[in-house]
Amino acid sequence: MQRRALLSLATLSPLAAQAQPRWSPDAPVRLIVPFAPGGSQDVLGRLLAQAAGPILGQTVVVENRAGAGGVLGAEAVARAAPDGLTVLLATAGQLTIAKAIGRRLPYDPIADFAPILHLSDSPVALLAAPQLAVADAQGLLRMAREAAQPLPYASTGIGTNTHLIMEDLKARERLNVEHVPYRGAAAAFNDLAAGRIATMFVSVPSVLAATGGQFKVLAVTSRERFPATPDIPTLIEAGVKDFEASIWTGLSAPRNTPAPIVARLAEAFRAAMETELVRARLGGLGVTPNGGDGAAFAATLREDLERWTRVAAPLDIKLD
Structure with a gap:
């Protein structure tokens, strides 16, 4: 009987887990945009905030934290509570390139963030x-x-x-x-x-x-011709084998943000990217949606960091 009871509990546990309510923010979510207002990243952030708010059931507020190439904004997120209420509109400037060129950073761009979603790419x-x-x-x-x-x-x-x-x-x-x-x-x-x-x-x-x-x-520098510029060939077509480069945008949270929160934020912002409000503007912003999950985004970060570290190594860049 005891064994049967244990089996019954084991069988029911996935159902019980599914019955748990999904995480929902209990206060407005701050989307930190590490750039000044008006640029393409800021416009994308504001569109996503407007579209993601109704999906999450809370207002998403854009907070511009420009300065030091975006490092100030990234630092604010790295130091925030891991409660899902503060997220970063991340680019290579704060994460992979910043470390690759040897900037002294007040955070570890890989270890101090939880990747949520690879939002978009622009060649x-x-x-x-x-x-x-x-x-x-x-x-x-x-x-x-x-x-x-x-x-x-x-x-x-x-x-x-x-x-x-x-x-x-x-x-x-x-x-x-x-x-x-x-x-x-x-x-x-x-x-x-x-x-x-x-x-x-x-x-x-x-x-x-x-x-x-x-x-x-x-x-x-995209692998295929870019939809907004269909008449312009790629460098790959020009004979530069496998040469791709993307100005990517992603969404990151502070490290130790619980997995259910990361999953819910990924779901909401992925859905926001699919709304007509956002999709209608992507071409003009020169971006295409990506939608890669946290694991895929983490892999992109590692590959990006390795590439730009290798490229920057012989350049002897000194910024600080």
């Missing part, structure tokens, strides 16, 4: 100056390999995505290019249009927002 675009005598990415790569003097390339700052992606391409394709860092894309665009800069990588949203013939758009 970057390879641009060339309008005066440059190239018609496509193959032509630019050939010119850069054969150049007697280094071709100057711009980035949006030392240690940024656009810097490291070009350095990765440079190493793989043995390009003779030289880095010229800028503080943001606007000044770089001006010099590219004037021919003082030969080439650069830039985010797809910046390309979508540009007007006129101030530069040539030669390729994107």
Whole structure:
């Protein structure tokens, strides 16, 4: 009888677990956006907050914590209580790239966060100056390999995505290019249009927002052609085998956030990404939905950190 009773309890336990109510926030959820208002990441965060609130049954409040390349916002989440009420709109700038380039961080970007969801991806675009005598990415790569003097390339700052992606391409394709860092894309665009800069990588949203013939758009870094720019080939099509690079966005919570809370947040924000409110704006923001769960997002973080650490190692980047 005792054995039968134990078997009965074991049989019923999954049902009992299923009968437990799902976690629901008992106060507004703070979505920390580690950037100033107005940019594409901030717009995405606000759309997700608006869509996820009704799903969670609580208001989701966007809190902009700009500064130090997003580190201040990430630190606020790392130090928050692991109760599901504070989450980070995470990008590589605060997590993988920050550590890869040797920044002194007030948190461990892997150990101090619980990955919730890989929200979206956006490739970057390879641009060339309008005066440059190239018609496509193959032509630019050939010119850069054969150049007697280094071709100057711009980035949006030392240690940024656009810097490291070009350095990765440079190493793989043995390009003779030289880095010229800028503080943001606007000044770089001006010099590219004037021919003082030969080439650069830039985010797809910046390309979508540009007007006129101030530069040539030669390729994107997604595996397949990007839906918002279907006429632009990929670097893989240009012959650079398996070359992909994404400006990804994810959702993270403080470490030790209980698994049921992580699961519920993932479910709610994944559903938010599928709402018409959000989907209607994704193309204009230059992003595509991903939807990878916490385990998949954690794997992306590890792979990203390994890649950018390898790329940054010979560059001797000093920021702090």
